[in-house]
Amino acid sequence: MIELILRGILIGLGATILMDLWAIVLNKVFAQPKANWAPAGRWFWHLRRAKVFHDSIAAAEPYEHELALGWAGHYAVGLLYGVILALIMGPNWFAAPTFIPAWIFGIVTIGAGWFLMQPGLGLGWAASKTPKPNKVRLLNFAAHTVFALGLYGTALMIR
Known part of the structure; x- marks a missing residue:
C-alpha cells in the first residue's frame, strides 16, 4: 500500500509538471495568458471557512500569500490525483502501464474543475460565465489529456 501511494505521488508530480510545461508552451507559442x-x-x-462558491473570487477577501497557496494547492491536487489513480489501478498497472486508463482518469478529473472549482471562483459551471466558455472547456480537455500523458509517462519511467 505504501509503495502504491509513493508511486502515486511520483506520477502525480510528473503529470502536474508536464501540465505546467504545456501551459508554458501555450503561452510562448500561442500567446495564451500565463497560468x-x-x-x-x-x-x-476561503475553503477553510467552508465558503466554496463565490459570485466572483476577485471580490472575496484577499490573502497575502494566495499565489503561493494556489501553486501549492495545484500541486497537492495533482499529487492526490496520482495517488487515487495508483490505488484504483494497483500494482499490475505499474508493471505494464497503459495510456487509456490514465487518459480516462485525466478526463474524469476535469469534473472537479468544471463543477467545483470554476463555479467556486465565480466562473460558472464548466466556465459558463466566461467570455469564451467553449474555448476554456477545450483548453481544460487538452490540459487534462496532457496530465494523463504525464501520469502514463511517469509510470513508464518508474516501472
Missing part, C-alpha cells in the same frame, strides 16, 4: 494560481489560492484560503 495565474492566485485566484485558486484565494479560493483555497
